[in-house]
Amino acid sequence: MEPKILEKAWNPELEKEILKQWDEEKIYDFTPQEDNYTIDTPPPYPSGRPWHIGAAAHYSQIDMIARTARMAGKNVYFPIGIDRNGLPVELYTEKKYKIRMRETERGEFLNLCREALDDLEAEMIFIMKSLGISGDFANYYRTDSEEYRTLTQSTFIDLWKKGQVYLANRPNNYDWVSGTTIADAEIIYEDLSTKLVYMKFKIKDTDKEIIIASTRPELLCACRIIIVNPEDERYTQYIGKKIIVPITNAEVELRTHHSAQQEFGSGAVMVCSYGDQNDVALFRELELEEIVAIGLDGRMTKVADEYAGLKPKQARTKIIEDLETKGFLEKIENIVHRTPVSERSKTPIEIIPMEEYYLKQKEAVPKIKSLGQEITFHPAMHKQILMNWLESINIDWPISRRRYYGTEIPIWYCKKCSEPHVPEPGKYYRPWNEKCPISNCTKCDSTEFVGEERTFDTWMDSSISPLFISKFNRDDEFFKKVYPVSIRPQAKDIVRTWLYYTLLRCEQLTGKKPWSEAWIMGYGLDENGMKMSKSKGNAIDPLPVIEKVGADTFRFWSASEINHGQDFRCNEQKIESTKKFLSKLWNVARFLSSFPVIESGKLTATDEWILSELDNLVKECKKGYEEYNFFIPAIAIREFTWNVFAAHYIEMVKARAYGIDFSDEERDGAIFTLHKTLSTILKLLAPITPFITEYLWKILYSKNSIHKEKQIIPENLEDQNNITKEISEFNSKVWNEKKSQNLSLKDSIKLEIPESLEAFKKDLKSMHNLLD
RNA sequence: GGGCUCAUGGUCCAGAUCGGUUAUGACGUCGCCCUUACACGGCGAAAAUCCAGGGUUCAAAUCCCUGUGGGCCCA
Numbered sequence: 001m002e003p004k005i006l007e008k009a010w011n012p013e014l015e016k017e018i019l020k021q022w023d024e025e026k027i028y029d030f031t032p033q034e035d036n037y038t039i040d041t042p043p044p045y046p047s048g049r050p051w052h053i054g055a056a057a058h059y060s061q062i063d064m065i066a067r068t069a070r071m072a073g074k075n076v077y078f079p080i081g082i083d084r085n086g087l088p089v090e091l092y093t094e095k096k097y098k099i100r101m102r103e104t105e106r107g108e109f110l111n112l113c114r115e116a117l118d119d120l121e122a123e124m125i126f127i128m129k130s131l132g133i134s135g136d137f138a139n140y141y142r143t144d145s146e147e148y149r150t151l152t153q154s155t156f157i158d159l160w161k162k163g164q165v166y167l168a169n170r171p172n173n174y175d176w177v178s179g180t181t182i183a184d185a186e187i188i189y190e191d192l193s194t195k196l197v198y199m200k201f202k203i204k205d206t207d208k209e210i211i212i213a214s215t216r217p218e219l220l221c222a223c224r225i226i227i228v229n230p231e232d233e234r235y236t237q238y239i240g241k242k243i244i245v246p247i248t249n250a251e252v253e254l255r256t257h258h259s260a261q262q263e264f265g266s267g268a269v270m271v272c273s274y275g276d277q278n279d280v281a282l283f284r285e286l287e288l289e290e291i292v293a294i295g296l297d298g299r300m301t302k303v304a305d306e307y308a309g310l311k312p313k314q315a316r317t318k319i320i321e322d323l324e325t326k327g328f329l330e331k332i333e334n335i336v337h338r339t340p341v342s343e344r345s346k347t348p349i350e351i352i353p354m355e356e357y358y359l360k361q362k363e364a365v366p367k368i369k370s371l372g373q374e375i376t377f378h379p380a381m382h383k384q385i386l387m388n389w390l391e392s393i394n395i396d397w398p399i400s401r402r403r404y405y406g407t408e409i410p411i412w413y414c415k416k417c418s419e420p421h422v423p424e425p426g427k428y429y430r431p432w433n434e435k436c437p438i439s440n441c442t443k444c445d446s447t448e449f450v451g452e453e454r455t456f457d458t459w460m461d462s463s464i465s466p467l468f469i470s471k472f473n474r475d476d477e478f479f480k481k482v483y484p485v486s487i488r489p490q491a492k493d494i495v496r497t498w499l500y501y502t503l504l505r506c507e508q509l510t511g512k513k514p515w516s517e518a519w520i521m522g523y524g525l526d527e528n529g530m531k532m533s534k535s536k537g538n539a540i541d542p543l544p545v546i547e548k549v550g551a552d553t554f555r556f557w558s559a560s561e562i563n564h565g566q567d568f569r570c571n572e573q574k575i576e577s578t579k580k581f582l583s584k585l586w587n588v589a590r591f592l593s594s595f596p597v598i599e600s601g602k603l604t605a606t607d608e609w610i611l612s613e614l615d616n617l618v619k620e621c622k623k624g625y626e627e628y629n630f631f632i633p634a635i636a637i638r639e640f641t642w643n644v645f646a647a648h649y650i651e652m653v654k655a656r657a658y659g660i661d662f663s664d665e666e667r668d669g670a671i672f673t674l675h676k677t678l679s680t681i682l683k684l685l686a687p688i689t690p691f692i693t694e695y696l697w698k699i700l701y702s703k704n705s706i707h708k709e710k711q712i713i714p715e716n717l718e719d720q721n722n723i724t725k726e727i728s729e730f731n732s733k734v735w736n737e738k739k740s741q742n743l744s745l746k747d748s749i750k751l752e753i754p755e756s757l758e759a760f761k762k763d764l765k766s767m768h769n770l771l772d
Numbered sequence: 773g774g775g776c777u778c779a780u781g782g783u784c785c786a787g788a789u790c791g792g793u794u795a796u797g798a799c800g801u802c803g804c805c806c807u808u809a810c811a812c813g814g815c816g817a818a819a820a821u822c823c824a825g826g827g828u829u830c831a832a833a834u835c836c837c838u839g840u841g842g843g844c845c846c847a
Binding site: 587650 | 775776777778783784785786796797798799800804805807808809810812813814815816843844845846847
């Protein structure tokens with residue numbers, strides 16, 4: 001019989017045709033029922049080109065979750081969104097058009113951002129579709145759409161009315177390059193080299209001096225106190241004395257405090273507002289009055305006197321010169337200092353007191369902890385990341401940002417009495433550009449208002465994704481059926497931001513947890529285990545890789561190389577070599593395509609053995625799929641298909657399947673078993689490599705999509721794993737023997753078949769052309 | 773300073789819950805082979821003192837302790 005499959009290898013070009021079919025047949029459509037399986041898909045952020053190859057792997061695996069759930073009989077709702085708010089696109093736009101945000105008209109700047117986002121978004125969607133992501137692209141959402149921003153604002157208005165939002169003047173992490181306050185969660189630490197300056201401070205009314213080392217000499221003007229460790233005997237005699245600050249001549253006290261480290265610098269520390277978080281803590285603890293030395297423009301304020309107007313770095317250089325000429329400089333050391341920098345703009349942050357809006361979170365921590373306990377984490381160990389973060393929360397969440405491309409904070413202030421007015425929820429408001437919806441101030445009856453110009457932290461938007469996709473506030477019936485949603489898949493690095501903020505916000509707004517499961521994936525690193533970044537030049541563009549090898553190869557690589565939850569390395573050569581397995585699968589199917597699909601046959605010992613091993617495979621895959629750990633089925637399927645089924649079983653039954661020297665009954669047993677095994681492999685593999693399995697399934701087994709099939713369940717056959725070992729050992733022995741005798745594989749040979757393999761004798765004899 | 777996590781041939785990865793012959797498989801390398809599914813293949817070979825030290829045990833990659841080194845997080 002002619003094989004139905006003629007080509008010798010899987011051609012990734014076929015994927016395009018299959019995508020079209022899926023699209024036309026709408027096989028992933030969702031209509032809500034009583035029981036739904038909803039995926040809170042991470043809306044990716046289009047921050048620049050290329051998109052991260054780790055993200056492509058990530059979304060491939062999220063799709064495997066969807067397909068696994070569908071094949072388990074669940075009614076899967078798989079929304080797709082794009083996160084479009086925030087700083088990165090502003091920086092990208094500034095760079096692309098060589099403009100500055102604050103020097104550009106706001107409306108015009110927003111339009112340019114939107115264009116940039118549209119381009120980047122189109123590429124991401126193209127990649128996601130090419131990867132075979134079975135999400136709802138037709139209804140994809142954007143976090144900057146009117147509908148989404150309406151929800152963000154409505155939830156803010158709700159929390160405002162519940163008294164969860166307040167305004168406070170506090171030292172804040174300030175990124176002066178971006179011109180905005182940032183949350184602790186957006187700070188990363190980088191080791192930067194800097195100068196540690198040893199300065200001479202005179203002790204008042206004596207001719208003695210002490211040495212103080214600091215990396216921030218430009219903050220001398222903001223120095224309020226000197227501290228030393230209480231156990232540091234070098235300074236015992238000076239405790240309580242007045243110290244004269246060089247350059248400014250201000251007098252400050254020398255006190256003891258346990259946070260001063262004897263080993264660092266000279267052991268004496270100058271406390272300024274604000275050099276670092278420790279300064280903030282000390283000012284709070286000792287109730288010192290702060291001196292604002294750095295302004296919102298990132299420059300020294302007038303308290304810096306002759307250094308006013310300079311950037312801190314310039315002021316530092318100048319003050320070091322002055323310290324030297326005036327004889328206050330002891331020495332300078334070059335050190336590497338762990339510096340807090342803004343995750344997005346990569347500039348060292350300054351700590352500046354500013355008035356910002358805060359959302360209460362401290363008091364919610366115990367509640368969030370217990371919600372966290374109700375959620376099943378895959379893998380379980382990553383729950384710890386959330387718990388550690390909850391332990392360390394000590395201030396409320398600053399939610400206002402001095403940026404343009406974000407959801408506007410919906411507040412108008414009375415021009416006369418400054419009373420803030422928050423509008424009614426349910427509409428999208430742009431206070432910087434719109435008239436206040438009320439005509440008279442409720443406090444002073446004035447008719448003039450000024451709109452708030454700030455926007456929200458982007459996590460205010462993305463943290464309500466489960467509410468948006470379940471149509472909270474928009475469709476109560478839908479919401480009831482869908483919320484809480486089923487699973488939140490996301491990367492490890494944003495547990496303390498996206499995952500945490502979602503828990504917080506959804507709890508505040510609904511009193512319920514947002515999902516019952518969280519699925520956490522590791523980081524994609526480069527081939528040497530380093531974090532990929534454009535600046536390091538080690539980023540891999542996923543698009544050419546996928547175009548070259550095809551989505552299924554990429555997906556199978558992702559499943560077989562990434563143990564769930566662990567960080568993983570991306571290596572193009574490794575991705576490419578994965579396609580060999582698809583080729584193997586293809587050729588197994590090609591061979592089987594010469595035989596008719598039959599319903600039954602008389603099974604021999606060989607057939608029963610492989611079906612038992614197949615059943616073991618089904619069990620193993622079930623285990624992996626239940627944990628959404630695709631590494632387990634991918635490895636098991638490859639091992640079985642290649643090293644057991646193809647290498648031994650197919651070789652053993654080849655002659656029987658052709659009917660050479662075997663009865664029709666025996667032949668049918670082989671053909672039946674071959675097809676049963678292959679069709680099972682295809683179903684088991686369908687969530688991981690949806691294209692090739694669909695193609696082979698339709699050619700061999702059905703007009704209907706494999707993705708409409710239910711997953712195979714184990715039959716619990718008797719285990720025959722020990723036979724596998726004996727068979728492969730015997731086969732190796734024969735092959736080696738022929739080799740050592742310089743025989744071709746088809747030549748005959750005389751070899752004793754072990755007693756334990758007596759039942760397989762006939763198949764083994766025909767396989768190796770054994771003589772009696 | 774604290775927490776999480778990892779460490780197995782040149783590279784990646786399994787084995788650890790439950791200690792037990794020769795440590796799994798893949799990539800790569802080398803040699804032989806076109807045997808009617810597949811040279812994107814087959815067979816075979818070389819290649820690992822299982823990070824180090826100590827302990828428990830008849831027996832440790834696996835259990836315990838102490839270190840070292842990487843990654844991430846927090847202070």
